[in-house]
Amino acid sequence: MRKLAYLGPEGTFSEEALRILAPDAERLPCSNVAAALDAARRGEAEGAVVPLENSLEGGITSTLDELAWGQPLIIVAELLLPVKFSLLARPGTELGQIKRVITHQAAHTQCRAFLARELPDVHVIAAASTAAAAQEVSLPGSPYDAAIGAAIAGEHYGLIEVASDIGDRSDTVTRFVQVTRPGPLPKPTGADRTSLVAYLAEDHSGALLDMLSQFATRGINLTRIESRPTGDGIGQYFFHFDCEGHVFESRVGEALSGLHRVCADVRFLGSYARADGLSPQIRRGTADHEFAEAAEWLDRIRGDGA
Numbered sequence: 001m002r003k004l005a006y007l008g009p010e011g012t013f014s015e016e017a018l019r020i021l022a023p024d025a026e027r028l029p030c031s032n033v034a035a036a037l038d039a040a041r042r043g044e045a046e047g048a049v050v051p052l053e054n055s056l057e058g059g060i061t062s063t064l065d066e067l068a069w070g071q072p073l074i075i076v077a078e079l080l081l082p083v084k085f086s087l088l089a090r091p092g093t094e095l096g097q098i099k100r101v102i103t104h105q106a107a108h109t110q111c112r113a114f115l116a117r118e119l120p121d122v123h124v125i126a127a128a129s130t131a132a133a134a135q136e137v138s139l140p141g142s143p144y145d146a147a148i149g150a151a152i153a154g155e156h157y158g159l160i161e162v163a164s165d166i167g168d169r170s171d172t173v174t175r176f177v178q179v180t181r182p183g184p185l186p187k188p189t190g191a192d193r194t195s196l197v198a199y200l201a202e203d204h205s206g207a208l209l210d211m212l213s214q215f216a217t218r219g220i221n222l223t224r225i226e227s228r229p230t231g232d233g234i235g236q237y238f239f240h241f242d243c244e245g246h247v248f249e250s251r252v253g254e255a256l257s258g259l260h261r262v263c264a265d266v267r268f269l270g271s272y273a274r275a276d277g278l279s280p281q282i283r284r285g286t287a288d289h290e291f292a293e294a295a296e297w298l299d300r301i302r303g304d305g306a
Contacts, residue, residue, distance in 0.1 A: 001024065001025065001026050002022070002025050002026065002046045002047075003025065003026040003027075003028050003044075003045045003046055004018055004022055004025045004026070004027060004028065004045055004046060004047050004048060004049055004178070005028040005029075005030050005035075005036040005037075005039035005040055005044070005045040005047070005048040005049075006018045006027060006028070006029060006030065006036055006048060006049045006050070007029075007030060007032065007033055007036055007049075007050055007051070007129055008028075008029020008030050008031065008036075008129065008131065008132075009029045009129070009131050009132055009135055010029055010131060010153075010156045011130075011131035011134055011135070011149065011150060011152050011153030011154075011155075011156040011157065012029075012129050012130060012131040012149075012150070012153070013051070013081060013083060013130065013150055013174060013176075014036075014049055014050060014051060014129075014176065015027065015029070015131070015152070016081065016150065016152060017049050017051075017079050017081050017174075017176035018049040018178075020079055020081070021049055021077055021079050021176070021178050022049070022178065028044070028045050030048075031128060031132075032062070032128055032129075033050050033051075033060070033062045033063050033066055034062065034066050036048040036049075036050055037050065037063075037066050037067070037070075037073060037179065038070075040073060040179060040180065040181065041070065041071045041073065041181065043181075046180060047076070047178055047179055047180035047181075048073075048178070048179050049176055049177070049178050049179075050063050050176065050177060050179065051063060051174050051175070051176050052064075052078075052175050052176065052177045053174070053175045053224065054083070054106060054110075054172070054173070054174045054175070055169075055171070055172055055173045055174070056109070056110055056168075056169060056172055057106055057109055057110070058226065059224070059226045059240065060106070061228070063177075064226065064228055064240050065228060067179070067197070067267075067269055068197045068228065068238060068240070068267065071181075072181075072182055072267060072268075073179040073180065073181060073182070073269075074179060074180060074181075074182050074183075074185070074268070074269055074270035075177045075178065075179050075195055075269055075270035075272055076178055076179065076180055076185075076186055076270060076272050077177070077178040077186070077272055077273065078175060078176065078177045078178070078193070078272060078273075078274070078275045079175070079176045079177075079178075079275050080173050080174075080175055080275045080276060081173065081174050081175075081176055082171075082172070082173055083110070083167065083172045083173065083174050084150070084151070084164070084165050084167065085107055085110065085111055085130075085148050085149065085150070085165070085166050085167045086148070086149065086150065086151045086154060086161045086162075086163065086164045086165070086166065087101075087114075087146050087147075087148055087161065087162045087163040087164075087166055088134050088137065088146060088147045088148070088149055088151075088153060088154040088157075088159040088160070088161060088162070089137065089145060089146040089147075089159055089160060089162045090137065090138070090158075090159060090160070091158075091159075091160050093145060093146065093160070093162060094162070095118060095119070095162055095163065097145060098119055098122060098145040098146045098162070099121070099122060099123065099145055100122070100123050100125065100143060100144045100145050100146075101115070101119070101122050101123070101124050101125070101144065101145065101146050101147065101148060102124070102125045102126075102127050102133040102136055102137065102144040102146075102147050102148075103124065103125075103126075103127055103130055103133045103147055103148035103149060104126070104127055104128070104129050104130045104132075104133065104148075104149075105126050107130050107133075107148045107149065108124050108126070108148065110167050110168055110169070110172060111148055111166050111167055111168060112168060113168040114163070114166040114167070114168065118163070125144065127147075130147070130148060130149030130150060130153060131149060131150070131153045131156070133147035133148065133149055133153075134147040134149045134153035134154060134156070134157045134159055135153075135156075135157050137157070137159060138157035138158055138159060146162060147159070148166070151164065175275070179270075185247065185248070185270065185271055185272075186271065186272050186273060187248075188246035188248050188249060188271070189246075189273045190279050191273060191274050191276075191277050191278055191279040191280075192244070192245055192246040192271055192272060192273055192274060193223065193242055193243070193244065193245075193271070193272060193273075193274045194242070194243050194244075194245055194246060194247055194252055194256075194270070194271040195240070195241070195242050195269035195270055195271075196240075196241050196256065196259070196266055196267060196268050196269050197238055197239065197240055197241075197266070197267040197269060198211055198238065198239045198241060198259050198263045198265075198266050198267075199230070199238045199239075199263055199264045199265045199266070199267075200236075200237070200238065200239075200263065200264060201262065201263055201264040202264075203235060203236070208239070210262045211239065211241075211259060211262065211263065213258075214255045214256075214258035214259050214262070215241075215243055215255050218251040218252075218254055218255050218286050219251060219282065219283030219285070219286035220243050220244060220245055220251055220252060220255055220280075220286075221243065221244045221280060221281075222241060222242065222243050222244075223242045223243060223244060224240070224241070224242035225239060225240065225241055225242075226239070226240045227239050227240075228240065243255070244278075244280035245271075245280055246271040247268070247271040248271070249288055250287075250288045250291035250292070251286045251287075251288075251291065252271070254291070256268065
């Protein structure tokens, strides 16, 4: 049985995502995203399931940074998971008794309206994960009155739901990805996504435009772009891109080749089936057969000038 690491402990949304993506896999809980990805890198697990972006907060910076540096990993699958938060406490606890809440920063951000309305004086403490928060509340003598997390965390740690579905938005979704060490890529499905990281060769006027042009001129739609600091000084950034299509498709392959020419480095993060099943609209002149016809035309010119 294959083993997959995830952001633990038991009861996280990451565990819920793993159960859906790979229901038969053995699960290895890890203390943080970096530890889960390192378990995959070291071979302690065949891969890992980690959050990549949230519909409210955008990219998960810890995941973005970990995928950009260190031993390469590639994404082989994704999942869009609806996120429902609950206020979890020890049995017998009432809402008015809650003064100290512990949760992950992302959960805190997504439940601000509820906290401001129902618990305006509460003190919120950050935890490594929502499940770790629930686990902390369950411990004897815990200084925390409640945790914000998934209902499954309450089941794991013997807590009750003081309030359910407390997120500011009922349609919040987190995108999770399954990553492995580099190997054979999933085959194109016609509804795929490609992820990569591009590093600027130099900071100059139009540097980002140079990168974006590689996609635009080939009719490739970007589904996400985010900048992250390199750590080498103010104003130094690298860029995460998600685009429609698969690297085996000519337009995507040529775009990546173009990026390689204009960037200091490009890290390929995988081509895989989109969770939403949406197929791209192929603009005239960018289909695979049109690239092939153009290449044949150029070969004829070079061969006999005709």
